[in-house]
Amino acid sequence: MGDQTLYRLDGGSEMADLIKLVEDTNSDAGLVGNPIPWEQIGNFGIVEKDDRGFYKRIVEHPRDGEVNTNLNNSSIYLFPGTFFDLLDKQVDEKRTSQGEYLIIDSVNDLVNQGGKVCVREATGEYLECGSLGNWVKSNNWLFEQTQIK
Numbered sequence: 695m696g697d698q699t700l701y702r703l704d705g706g707s708e709m710a711d712l713i714k715l716v717e718d719t720n721s722d723a724g725l726v727g728n729p730i731p732w733e734q735i736g737n738f739g740i741v742e743k744d745d746r747g748f749y750k751r752i753v754e755h756p757r758d759g760e761v762n763t764n765l766n767n768s769s770i771y772l773f774p775g776t777f778f779d780l781l782d783k784q785v786d787e788k789r790t791s792q793g794e795y796l797i798i799d800s801v802n803d804l805v806n807q808g809g810k811v812c813v814r815e816a817t818g819e820y821l822e823c824g825s826l827g828n829w830v831k832s833n834n835w836l837f838e839q840t841q842i843k
Contacts, residue, residue, distance in 0.1 A: 700728060700768060700818030701836060712772050712814050721812040723804060724772045725749065727765025728816035738766040739798070741813055749811035752798050768816055771797070773804075780804055 700708050708726050716724040727741040740761045744750040753761050780800040805811055819839075821832035 697822065697824035698769060699821050699823065699832075700726070700770070700816050701821055701839070702818040703839060704817075706817070708768070708770055708814075708816055708818055709772070711817075712770065715812050715814045716772055719748075719810070719812045721748070722774055722809040723777065723801070724812045724814060725801070726768040726770035726814050726816050727763070728768045728818075728820040729764050730766045730820070732764050735761065735764055735766075741765040741767050743813055747813065749801070749805060749813050751802060751805075765813065765815060766820070767798070768820070770816075771801075777804060 702708065712724045712726055715721070725741065730738060736755050736757065739752045739754045740756050741752055741763060742750045742761045743763055743765075752767050777800065780803045781795075781797070783803070784795055784800050801811060819835070821835065823829040823832050
């Protein structure tokens, strides 16, 4: 999504690690969540996991005690080709009152149909860019990290 990204100083790849986790857990799909301070969970879509550690749902702007993780949805996904049929169905049937289509609705449909979605905790630096101030802050951080020392 355009309002957030992850940057790894170790040169690794969140997506490469997600692909490996999907393969290792024999999952149908996967997504990445980045830990945020518990006191900030009400500002984000938080990934809730089931008792086996797999995706259960995403709760938008949860209240204290409503979710079992502090993992913000990083909007990094790995889906099988068949997932796009669920997206097509959503376009035909579901639209929010704001005129948006939410990919999470299709992820929920996948899980409700028996699909297994693994959740990987991000190791990269979370850079939130949804406001001008955070965009500037994220760019300044990235500039400082990538300068030759």
